[in-house]
Amino acid sequence: MVGKEIGERHFIEDVALFCEQMGLPRMAGRVLGVLLISDPPSQSLNELCDCLQASKSSVSTMARLLVGEGLIEPAPCLVPRRDYFRFKDGGWLEFMRRRMEVMAGLHAIADRGLELLDGKDESLRTRLEEAHDVFEFVDSEFRGWLERMGKRSDKSAGRDRP
Amino acid sequence: MVGKEIGERHFIEDVALFCEQMGLPRMAGRVLGVLLISDPPSQSLNELCDCLQASKSSVSTMARLLVGEGLIEPAPCLVPRRDYFRFKDGGWLEFMRRRMEVMAGLHAIADRGLELLDGKDESLRTRLEEAHDVFEFVDSEFRGWLERMGKRSDKSAGRDRP
DNA sequence: CTTTTCGTTCTGTAAATACTGAACGTTGAG
DNA sequence: CTCAACGTTCAGTATTTACAGAACGAAAAG
CATH class of the missing domain: 1.10.287 (Helix Hairpins)
Incomplete structure (x- = not known):
């Protein structure tokens, strides 16, 4: 899982800081950070919660925010009834x-x-x-x-x- | 004095809104707005306070913020002991x-x-x-x-x- | 020297923001 | 049908932010 190595966490936090400078909530940046280096590019909400140690509500809200920003998109669900997201081309x-x-x-x-x-x-x-x-x-x-x-x-x- | 006409106030508020979108305090945007249309381009702090109906502290702080952003600059003071500011070329x-x-x-x-x-x-x-x-x-x-x-x-x- | 006029800074406050945890409705599994 | 898993939303909280007003210090005017 992404976010265990120190280098990964550092990268994620840098993306988060960048997003914050761009006016997005830091947590949105963290979600984006994960989706930029996750090994299956598509990650479920729960996976995102786990590796960020953040609440469902935050991650859910931020994911939809990022979708609205055009940075990520819902991914075809491998498992039914689970929301997957991935970075969006372009x-x-x-x-x-x-x-x-x-x-x-x-x-x-x-x-x-x-x-x-x-x-x-x-x-x-x-x-x-x-x-x-x-x-x-x-x-x-x-x-x-x-x-x-x-x-x-x-x-x-x-x-x-x- | 700038900021009496409705059109001027509308312009100032639009600049303020723009600045807010750029991550600056709205009051900073208002100060900038005035300095973009003021008839002598150089305005003193007090003049800015007057036409914005804002406190000295805000205007003073925001003016120095804008100087730091490179958007305005201190202007040669026509009257001693008074800070004048104007929009900065470039x-x-x-x-x-x-x-x-x-x-x-x-x-x-x-x-x-x-x-x-x-x-x-x-x-x-x-x-x-x-x-x-x-x-x-x-x-x-x-x-x-x-x-x-x-x-x-x-x-x-x-x-x-x- | 005293007073007034600036600008800055400190303190307080109201509002916005970023998050968490709980409650809710939904849907698939047992 | 019942239960568990999932996502959304609501309510609460802690932090930050944008401002105003008061206090302060410096410096010119009287």
Whole structure:
């Protein structure tokens, strides 16, 4: 079972800390950490509870949270009446995509700010023009990268999808 | 004074909400919001308190937080013994740069995970190889963009820097 | 020297958050 | 039918967080 070795626990905790920095609960990060190195990639809720020493409620909630984030997915159940989860192919791309979408939200806000400064001196507008430029750039450019990355990983992907 | 018109307040609150999504306190976002549309770009702490109807302690703390984030900077004080702040040129680029650095942190974590799976079947390693690829890509590619963007805004920048 | 005006910092508080354990409804096994 | 296993949800708790207000120290103005 995953999570016995010290190296594994350290890895899991690092993923958890990373997720925390990304605004997810630490426990969600731990679940994800396990599903990134588990030997059958698919793990049941109980297995996750066992190797994390966490309560059913936490793990259940966090698993569904991660499904919502697009990072993991329900896996075909080997045993009936048991929920299995596994990391979702392309999960990281999806994760990045959503983060970038939030970032790009400032693009619209900056535009609204520029309307407020309509007619004012150009020196007052540069602040928002910078925001406009940066996030328009992020939006357009990053969209392109994600598509390219998506294509690239499609080619090398061979796993079964449900 | 900024923050009287309904449109301004709405803009400020949107920036605050954006900042909250980015993990900053909402009040920090409000301070930033004001400094994005304020008519003299430089505003004193008291002016910020007034137009936000917030306490000195909050505004003072949040201003220094934003300075630490690289989004605003202390401005040359027109009146002695009064702290002025203004939006910092290139602040958004710096902001993006730091966010991307955190993201790129997963690159190293993924590598450590791959070491844990050393010798294991390739199908078990794909999860982490995807993470490795995505975040190496983000790291290298985005660093390039930021530099290009930096150059581009250098050309169009003419404001005095302290 | 005294007073006032800043900014910072400390303390307190209300609210949000992350978790646990218990209660619940469901479904397969005996 | 009864019981056990499983997942979800609810209630409770402990920690953290975002703010306000008071106390404090420094420095200019009087």
